[in-house]
Amino acid sequence: MTEPVIAERDGTLAVVTLNRPEILNAIDAATRAAAIASLRDANADDRVRAIVLTGAGERAFTAGQDLAELAELDADGGAAWVHSLAGLYQAIRDLEKPCVVAVNGLASGAGLQMALHSDLRVGHPDVRMGQPEINAGLPSVLGPWIMRQCIGLTRTQEMSLSARFVGAEHCLRFGLLDFVVPRDLVLENAKRMAESMGEKPPVSMRLTKQRVRELTQESWDATVAACASLARQAFASGEPQRVARDFLARRKSRSS
Numbered sequence: 001m002t003e004p005v006i007a008e009r010d011g012t013l014a015v016v017t018l019n020r021p022e023i024l025n026a027i028d029a030a031t032r033a034a035a036i037a038s039l040r041d042a043n044a045d046d047r048v049r050a051i052v053l054t055g056a057g058e059r060a061f062t063a064g065q066d067l068a069e070l071a072e073l074d075a076d077g078g079a080a081w082v083h084s085l086a087g088l089y090q091a092i093r094d095l096e097k098p099c100v101v102a103v104n105g106l107a108s109g110a111g112l113q114m115a116l117h118s119d120l121r122v123g124h125p126d127v128r129m130g131q132p133e134i135n136a137g138l139p140s141v142l143g144p145w146i147m148r149q150c151i152g153l154t155r156t157q158e159m160s161l162s163a164r165f166v167g168a169e170h171c172l173r174f175g176l177l178d179f180v181v182p183r184d185l186v187l188e189n190a191k192r193m194a195e196s197m198g199e200k201p202p203v204s205m206r207l208t209k210q211r212v213r214e215l216t217q218e219s220w221d222a223t224v225a226a227c228a229s230l231a232r233q234a235f236a237s238g239e240p241q242r243v244a245r246d247f248l249a250r251r252k253s254r255s256s
């Protein structure tokens with residue numbers, strides 16, 4: 001069975017790769033658990049000075065949440081799913097070492113959020129990023145919280161309500177990406193930038209990241225609680241499950 005996440009060492013770097021390219025590295029419970037474990041292992045390894053996060057294949061960093069996981073959830077399951085997803089983001093927030101994302105394609109929903117919780121984002125000219133949760137019948141709550149921190153309220157509100165995707169030029173202008181490089185140089189540049197950040201004094205790096213995290217942790221915790229409550233209402237209505245089942249039926253029809 002293919003591992004949903006691959007963790008490798010490259011010198012002083014830990015390279016963590018989401019590994020479900022056949023479905024654009026979509027994230028399910030197994031992927032979340034494996035990613036959290038890999039990030040925590042890298043954080044605890046004294047030989048690792050920085051972390052690079054990317055996706056397998058050439059089409060996507062990750063298309064976000066795997067809707068197959070949501071199709072049969074009830075209200076309690078929806079709330080539990082929010083806490084599980086927030087746990088993945090918290091694992092990124094908790095890193096004491098710099099984390100650079102090599103955005104090698106689409107970064108949608110949870111993919112956008114994983115990237116924004118990291119320290120630096122490198123993409124290529126064909127990258128597209130978006131927050132389409134509202135299209136899936138999901139209350140868009142966790143995403144707008146981190147988007148507002150990065151790009152401001154007005155753009156956050158427009159992207160969350162329209163669910164539109166923006167190209168690399170706008171991502172760079174908005175601050176969703178920090179650098180745009182040729183497609184075949186994304187991972188190389190991400191590693192180079194991670195190595196450079198990893199050469200900084202590690203104690204000052206850890207303490208600086210700790211303080212940045214502390215500045216927003218109370219607000220983040222409140223947002224997770226609010227999102228779980230709203231997800232409970234959404235799943236009680238049956239809307240996310242219905243949208244997910246319709247999506248899966250269309251995907252099956254296209255593949256048959």
